[in-house]
Amino acid sequence: MFKIIRREEMAEGTVILNEIEAPLIAKKARPGQFVILKANETGERIPLTMAETDPEKGTITIIYMVVGKSTALFRDLKVDDGYQDVIGPLGKATHLEKVGKVICVGGGTGVAVLHPITRALKEIGNDVTCIIGARTKDLLILEEQMKAASNDLRICTDDGSYGHHGFVTQVMQEVLDQGGVKLVVAIGPVPMMKAVSNITKGYDVELQVSLNPIMIDGTGMCGGCRVTVGGKTKFACVDGPEFDGHKVNFDELMLRLGSYLDDEKESHDHYCRVRGE
Amino acid sequence: MAETAAKKAKKEKIPRQAMPEQEPKVRARNFEEVPTGQSAEAAMQEAARCLQCKKPACVAGCPVEINIPAFIQQVKDGDFTAAITTIWETNALPAVCGRVCPQELQCEGVCIVGKKGDPVAIGNLERFVADYERKHREAKPPEKSEPTGKKVAVVGSGPSGLTVAGDLVLKGHEVTIFEAFHKPGGVLVYGIPEFRLPKEIVFSEVAGLEKLGAKLECNAVVGRSVTIEELFEEGYDAVFIGVGAGLPRFLNVPGENLIGVFSANEYLTRSNLMKAYLFPEYDTPVIQGKNVVTLGAGNVAMDSARTALRLGADTSRIVYRRSRDEVPARGAEVHHAEEEGVDFHFLTAPTKFFGDEKGRITGMEGLKMELGEPDASGRRRPIPIEGSEFELECDLVIIAVGANANPLLTQSTEGLKLNKWGYIVADEATGKTSKKAVWAGGDIVTGSATVILAMGAGRDAANSIHDYLTWGW
Ligand SMILES: Cc1cc2nc3c(=O)[nH]c(=O)nc-3n(C[C@H](O)[C@H](O)[C@H](O)COP(=O)(O)OP(=O)(O)OC[C@H]3O[C@@H](n4cnc5c(N)ncnc54)[C@H](O)[C@@H]3O)c2cc1C
Ligand SMILES: Cc1cc2nc3c(=O)[nH]c(=O)nc-3n(C[C@H](O)[C@H](O)[C@H](O)COP(=O)(O)OP(=O)(O)OC[C@H]3O[C@@H](n4cnc5c(N)ncnc54)[C@H](O)[C@@H]3O)c2cc1C
Ligand code: SF4
Ligand code: SF4
Ligand code: FES
Numbered sequence: 001m002f003k004i005i006r007r008e009e010m011a012e013g014t015v016i017l018n019e020i021e022a023p024l025i026a027k028k029a030r031p032g033q034f035v036i037l038k039a040n041e042t043g044e045r046i047p048l049t050m051a052e053t054d055p056e057k058g059t060i061t062i063i064y065m066v067v068g069k070s071t072a073l074f075r076d077l078k079v080d081d082g083y084q085d086v087i088g089p090l091g092k093a094t095h096l097e098k099v100g101k102v103i104c105v106g107g108g109t110g111v112a113v114l115h116p117i118t119r120a121l122k123e124i125g126n127d128v129t130c131i132i133g134a135r136t137k138d139l140l141i142l143e144e145q146m147k148a149a150s151n152d153l154r155i156c157t158d159d160g161s162y163g164h165h166g167f168v169t170q171v172m173q174e175v176l177d178q179g180g181v182k183l184v185v186a187i188g189p190v191p192m193m194k195a196v197s198n199i200t201k202g203y204d205v206e207l208q209v210s211l212n213p214i215m216i217d218g219t220g221m222c223g224g225c226r227v228t229v230g231g232k233t234k235f236a237c238v239d240g241p242e243f244d245g246h247k248v249n250f251d252e253l254m255l256r257l258g259s260y261l262d263d264e265k266e267s268h269d270h271y272c273r274v275r276g277e
Numbered sequence: 278m279a280e281t282a283a284k285k286a287k288k289e290k291i292p293r294q295a296m297p298e299q300e301p302k303v304r305a306r307n308f309e310e311v312p313t314g315q316s317a318e319a320a321m322q323e324a325a326r327c328l329q330c331k332k333p334a335c336v337a338g339c340p341v342e343i344n345i346p347a348f349i350q351q352v353k354d355g356d357f358t359a360a361i362t363t364i365w366e367t368n369a370l371p372a373v374c375g376r377v378c379p380q381e382l383q384c385e386g387v388c389i390v391g392k393k394g395d396p397v398a399i400g401n402l403e404r405f406v407a408d409y410e411r412k413h414r415e416a417k418p419p420e421k422s423e424p425t426g427k428k429v430a431v432v433g434s435g436p437s438g439l440t441v442a443g444d445l446v447l448k449g450h451e452v453t454i455f456e457a458f459h460k461p462g463g464v465l466v467y468g469i470p471e472f473r474l475p476k477e478i479v480f481s482e483v484a485g486l487e488k489l490g491a492k493l494e495c496n497a498v499v500g501r502s503v504t505i506e507e508l509f510e511e512g513y514d515a516v517f518i519g520v521g522a523g524l525p526r527f528l529n530v531p532g533e534n535l536i537g538v539f540s541a542n543e544y545l546t547r548s549n550l551m552k553a554y555l556f557p558e559y560d561t562p563v564i565q566g567k568n569v570v571t572l573g574a575g576n577v578a579m580d581s582a583r584t585a586l587r588l589g590a591d592t593s594r595i596v597y598r599r600s601r602d603e604v605p606a607r608g609a610e611v612h613h614a615e616e617e618g619v620d621f622h623f624l625t626a627p628t629k630f631f632g633d634e635k636g637r638i639t640g641m642e643g644l645k646m647e648l649g650e651p652d653a654s655g656r657r658r659p660i661p662i663e664g665s666e667f668e669l670e671c672d673l674v675i676i677a678v679g680a681n682a683n684p685l686l687t688q689s690t691e692g693l694k695l696n697k698w699g700y701i702v703a704d705e706a707t708g709k710t711s712k713k714a715v716w717a718g719g720d721i722v723t724g725s726a727t728v729i730l731a732m733g734a735g736r737d738a739a740n741s742i743h744d745y746l747t748w749g750w
Contacts, residue, residue, distance in 0.1 A: 024502060024503070025502065028501075028502065028503075038459060042552070042555075042558060042559045042560060043560050044551070044560040044561045045459075045551070045561070069560055070560055073560075084459070085459040085495070085496050086496065087457070087459070087496040087498060087502075088498070088501065088502065089501060089502070090498065090501055216543060216546055216547065216551070216561075217457070217458065217546065218498075219457050219498055219501075219523070219683070219685055220523070220524060220683055220684070220685055221523040221524065221525070221542055221546070221683060222525065222540060222542045222543035222546055223525040223527065223539075223540040223542065223543055224539070224540075224543040226534055228534060233527065233529075233533070233534065238684075238685060252534055252636070255536060255635065255636030256534065256536060256636065258536070258635065258636070259536045259537075259564065260562045260564070263556065263557075263562035263564075266556075266557055266562075267556065267557045267560055267562065270557040270558075271557075
């Protein structure tokens, strides 16, 4: 069992943080890599990015949004409970390079995934502007951490309750217009990444996105995580999860993420019934 | 005594004892095992059909050369415990092999009795003996040698890895198996369905190995969690790689990424390993097609098409670009699939898939084929017939046209020679690779093959590893 030693709630309890004992994974993990977790015998294998690792302490930290049955089950785990299985580190590590001016754009729990990458990019000497967004102020996560990880933090809320009123893409465009940006890293909901991609195509910048298709094994064995990048089929778990955001077929990804919508609802309802909700 | 019994058997012409099975209509809707197993009487009757050949062809036909006449004689005498001990000398997983070996191409295919009628049911007898032992636990487990102090890492817990681990632990070495999945067994667990090979059998074999002292580390993706170099740094003296073929092949036709188009690996893994057939008690879902098309005609395709029926499909079709004569699946599986209502469309190849606005598959276009000259595989090459396009309605497609070498481990290991398809180059007789103290065997060397061949490769590698640990490279 992989024990939970710290648990926090964020964004009004819709986002949960778990710090988990997993010394071997903590030792090996690099920014951008993920783990697959399974809560118990009957559980699903769920991929989550490591938001933090502490090799000395032997722990990894995951931050996830409660969206369906499995993440609801994870939410109900307490400190000293544990995950039956944690597999990783999986996926390719982020390609880190000193390029100069960088923008990191994050939305929703994508911010958690973005955090270690942002920090690493700054550590190797890039000038990192970070733009994070949420629907409303109370749903914003990791503000302090992102501030520390970047040179300049901008905040956006859809409803204007905090920071810039509007989407992260608007602020990003302003920063791009100031010139000199070499690389944009965007991680968040697929529609957000698609919007970012449409804008950055108009500039001479590279775009790196992190994709989150449905996965099973995470080792390239099933092909369930396939995405189309530059017209070619790629397996996100081994070829990614990061890809050139100007080549990704986001529409296909969005459709594929809906594969099990009906089943997931059935599963979630079943779980709520079992819990007597 | 054997002589007279054989003569008697010949005289009375005992027919091959049928294996009792669930009714096709019933079993096509449940996940319980199809053949339900024979009685001791039936097994002894069947054993009496063996002629106890002086030069038994069957033994030569078995890749691990089980002493078939000897164990069959023991079955005939009712000494099932002696029979299992005989089988164990060369085969550690008889309950598995009895069920899944392509017997018609191996032991039974060359059985002398088969020349004039039905061959002796060697597979069924092997299964009977193994099941009997699992139930009664009467046989003495093989002797374990004194500890040697040497450590061996086995990567992958499929049939090749399990064989290596079993052999080396008995020879006194310290063995740890590293498995990427959360459960051991390889294809035996994630691929082959419950109705053909109950998982309890595999887990019981693995538990036996652990009891002998082999260690099992699940959730360990070698190449990511730990590399082969690091295993050596940790003090392992030798490494065996048995990671299987594990990379699904797709067709590269338009529409292949529509929702409802699966690789067989994904479909079967969801259903078997993740128990999607027990959804929602188990959390992993799988799309339940009403009209299902499976592409390919090997064991993997049969398993997929039959799983689809059990998950509630109204129609389950196999679409295969060659003819019935080229079908590579075990005879018994094709027969079972047909009985259960799987429809076969031969000489047909898919050209594209269609979907709706939600990205879900609604149908496929196919093309009729005719057979031309033999190709590299010696089978006649299918050639498309121009203008023969037709459409098939379907809401689930399973692609079961084979597997390639999964590069995850091989790419993260330096000095490991690969062939042009990415499979590991290993010495045929010993499994030695180009890298010092590293052996390989099973599907990652041969490409998709069979359980028994993977086990045979494991046995050869274990012997070679033992020699190395005793005398050096
Ligand atoms: C490499 C990778 C890294 C990820 N990292 C994080 C992370 O750090 N934090 C985080 O909150 N989430 C992350 N995700 C997404 C996370 O895996 C899903 O949210 C989770 O699987 C949903 O499971 P569920 O059973 O709770 O919801 P489900 O009941 O399975 O689904 C609920 C909703 O989520 C959608 N969904 C299903 N599976 C996924 C998926 N794999 N990705 C996105 N949406 C999905 C469904 O379409 C449905 O609308 C990551 C995904 C991948 C592939
Ligand atoms: C659906 C299906 C049906 C089949 N039916 C039959 C049949 O009826 N009869 C027959 O004889 N053969 C059958 N086969 C073929 C047979 O199962 C295989 O040839 C055999 O299992 C190969 O054994 P193996 O030891 O090479 O590897 P596998 O059984 O493939 O096992 C490899 C194991 O290694 C693990 N692994 C992979 N990469 C790593 C890594 N990097 N680190 C750690 N672990 C790793 C995998 O998770 C897996 O558990 C079938 C195959 C399939 C897919
Ligand atoms: S292991 Fe396979 S080939 Fe050998 S005797 Fe048994 S069923 Fe036949
Ligand atoms: S070839 Fe057939 S008859 Fe002869 S020993 Fe083998 S099983 Fe018996
Ligand atoms: S999750 Fe199975 S291949 Fe990527």
